[in-house]
Amino acid sequence: MNESKIKRDPEGTRRRILAAAAEExxxxxxxGARVDQIARRALTNERMLYYYFGSKEQLFTAVLEQSFSCLSEAERQLDLEGLEPVEAITQLAHFIWNYYFEHQDLLRLLNNENLHEARYIKSSARINEMMSPVTSVLASILMRGAEAGVFRADVDPLRFYVTLSALGYYVLSNRYTLAAILGRDFTEPEERVEVLKLSTEMVLCYLRSKPEGS
Structure with missing residues (x-):
């Protein structure tokens, strides 16, 4: 693609760079990601990459921002408020597992960002503004469940969300080492169904249990 066409389609060029960078x-x-390879995948050149994003680190931050934006948007599409509490938690658990399975690039990006001690997430005001929109919805579901007497009343929504996310995150982010060590691929269709069923039943059992001394 020649430079004149790139200049006539700045948004398209930017999108291609982000898509190529996300994969790299x-x-x-x-x-490990190479700027020249990102530019090649995006059908542009390194000069245009630096023009739009400034540096490799700024491009990495932009990729993280886009990934979180997609997750936040998907969460906003969830319609859980009209459901009974148990069904709402079940659907949320399924959503989280399936989203992570379908976007395993997000898990790899987060694993890498943890190696950097969240340096680039901390530097992004945009990511800080995109706190998970589902946590406020979750708080409402947990409250409704407690008021109906089907859930315990001492559940912290944010801790619960992190734990719920961790169940799917661990299995998927460690899929290859688990398969090598345990001899079972938990991302195979049958295993996925069973692991999702198990994790959902675990969180529902916790929500239905009564705290000690109650």
């Missing part, structure tokens, strides 16, 4: 960063991390 997910596969090689910030250190």
């Amino acid at each position: 960063f997910a596969n090689g991390g910030l250190s």
